[in-house]
Amino acid sequence: MLEQELTLSARKEDKYSVITTEGYINNPGGEKIALACYQLMDQGCKHFILNFSQSKVINSIGISILIEIIEKVLELKGSLCFCGLTNTIAKTFRIMGLTQYTQIFSTEEEAIKALS
């Protein structure tokens, strides 16, 4: 079970930051993503790309933490987008209406292009 524990890496560019995760986006996983985003916000970052290509499973608690991050990003008048989602995770985000506030791109390159 431990192999599913979420790990992440963050990369800060001039205009945006990319957070790449690996593993289960559950409660602790979501908290790790939130912490990384909030630290980047403290450094002035407003635009986020979340690359979930190595995260194949998610749960509703993890998603509710993502909604908290989206709320904070909106307060900052920034933006957040996802890339590398499985079809099912993308479908779930659409059903929930997350796409009203965020964009979904297939690849990180496409997300970066849209932000540049």
Added chain:
Amino acid sequence: MEDEVTLTIPMHHDMELEVTRIAASVAEAMRLDKDKIDEIKLALIEACLNAIEHSKSEEKKVHIKFKMIGDRLEIIIKDYGVGFDPSKIKEPKIEEKIKSPSKRGWGLKIMRSLMDSVVINSHKGGTKIVMTKRR
């Protein structure tokens, strides 16, 4: 032909992932495609998490049964907890959740959206969810 796989899990952290592994094997054996298997996995995670988080079951177990009925996979998730009234659960709206201090309340909606059918049978003695997916 009808085959069954049954399993019981303790209400521990991340046990829901073990259930999805078995679900994937069963669904692969039935030749469901990858996206359908992923949908089953997410729906099943939500059903198990609800039992773990909300049922207050004294035996602290979730019972899962996979029934392979022709081209249809039926999954039954059962707990012997306090139960709830699904008709009293409000449909979550993202516009409200984004401003509200509580962002939660999505599990049932996710299950219903990802499976072909979801039937909830709940009373004071516990909750039984029957969900199905066709090939």
